[in-house]
Amino acid sequence: MCIIVTGGAGFIGSHLVERLLEDGHEVVAIDSLWTGSTKNVKKFEENKNFRFIEHDVRHSLPNITGVTAIYHLACPASPDHFEESPIEILETCFVGTKNMLDFAVGCGARILIASTSEIYGDPKVIPQSENYWGNTNSFGPRSCYDEGKRITEALAYGYQRKHSLKVRIARIFNAYGPGMQLNDGRAVPNFIVAAMKGQPLTIYGDGSATRCFQFVTDCVAGLNALMNSEYSRPVNIGSDVETKVGEIAEMIVELVANKVGSATRAPVNHLPARQDDPYRRKPDIGLAKDVLEWKPVVNLREGLDVTVNWFLEKEQKSNGTNGTNGHI
Ligand SMILES: NC(=O)c1ccc[n+]([C@@H]2O[C@H](COP(=O)([O-])OP(=O)(O)OC[C@H]3O[C@@H](n4cnc5c(N)ncnc54)[C@H](O)[C@@H]3O)[C@@H](O)[C@H]2O)c1
Structure with missing residues (x-):
């Protein structure tokens, strides 16, 4: 089977490519x-079943034959x-998805x-099941992504029907x-990088907002199970273990401090909550358990331990080779 993974050089995409190659598929990452x-896919270069195409999905795809599945x-x-980049994100969600x-x-x-x-x-409903229609703001700093992804779902529904x-x-x-970028801007890499540098961890809000973090291999297993299922409506793929953002920051500070043997614990710097950032987020994953027989298996501390180790190794390699300030 030839499988396309768009976003294959990204964080989740590169883990998905790895899994698909391990399963013996031919994979084209776009x-x-x-x-x-490209650092995320360098390790697949020698694999004859792997091909990388640098291409923006907002433009029509080059000819690729024998494709049976697309992530x-x-x-x-x-x-x-x-x-x-709100406009480029909206274009990617609409034009890019339409092209695919x-x-x-x-x-x-x-x-x-x-x-x-x-x-x-x-959300006004906790936990969020797939039947919940949401509480989004169509005119705000996150709307390009929230509404962009809503339109990808609407497009997908249109193509399914038509x-x-x-x-x-x-x-x-x-x-x-x-595999997350050091300068990614999301909570976990932000916290790890700050803790590694002994700098204050920035938390938007007072730290009481919650998230349910899933380890990337669990996410990839969920995507794989969904692709191979006959279920054609949306399915939540996530962990349902809710943790306060402040607690995740604490866990990371402790893990990093233990590993680098430092007595200094990075302090926390609180900034105002970002506009429209959800306060509580927790999926109902009953549907995924039922129709995919999938559930996450890696607990947060275990997953953070692996992630912190990876960031520390990257930093060591980077300092040992070109001293590029840890950029990976
Ligand atoms: N990581 C998460 O927690 C999370 C949560 C919900 C949804 N998602 C979705 O999963 C997908 C992957 O997320 P990720 O965390 O790996 O992000 P990422 O930024 O690491 O990966 C996205 C990849 O897509 C590529 N890309 C972006 N726009 C493109 C375009 N127009 N044409 C071609 N390539 C383009 C990027 O270069 C990147 O490699 C995204 O669609 C994201 O919305 C991720």
Whole structure:
């Protein structure tokens, strides 16, 4: 089977490519390298089943034959990008997704769309099940992403109905793990990098907001299970273990302090909560358990331990080679 992964040089995409290659598939990763990096896919270079195409999905795809499945992940996911590039993100969500759906129709492939918990906005219902319609702001700093992802779902639904396309929709909740960019702008890498440098960890709000963090291999297993299922409506893919952001910061400070043997613990700097940032976020994953027989298996401390080790190794390599200030 030839499988396309758009966003294949990104964080989740590169882990997905790894899993698909391990399973013996031929994989084509398509990525514009906007927020991803060829460093994430360098390790697959020697694999004859792997091909990388640098391409922006906002433009029509080059000819690729024999494609049976498409994982469409291409889209920035960090709030830093929402503020910098709202129009480009909206274009990626609409034009990019439309191009991939047209491509899927053309080659008769099934397609999985990476949607997000952000389509629930700042939820009024806890936990969020797939039947909850959300509480989003269409006119604010996060709207390009929240509404952009809502339109990807609406497009996917249109193609399913009009072209009988086999569409799978994964509503992904916060994922973390090795392979995130140091300057990514999301909570886990931000906290780890600050703790490694002994600098204050920045928390937006008082730290009582919650998230449910899933380790990236769990997320990839969920995407894989969904792609291979016959379920054609949206499915939440996430951990349902809710943790306060302040507690996650504490865990990371402790892990880093133990590993680097430093007695100094990085302090915490509180900034005002970001506008429209959800206060509580927790998925109901009953549907995924039922229809995919999937649930996350890596607990937070275990996953953070692996992630911190990866960041520390990267920093050591970077200092040992070119001293590039840890950029990976
Ligand atoms: N990581 C999470 O916690 C999370 C949560 C919910 C949803 N998601 C979704 O999962 C997907 C992957 O997220 P990620 O965390 O790996 O982010 P990421 O930024 O690491 O990866 C996204 C990849 O897409 C590429 N890309 C972006 N726009 C593109 C375009 N127009 N054309 C081609 N390539 C483009 C980037 O260069 C990058 O490699 C995204 O669609 C995101 O919305 C992620």
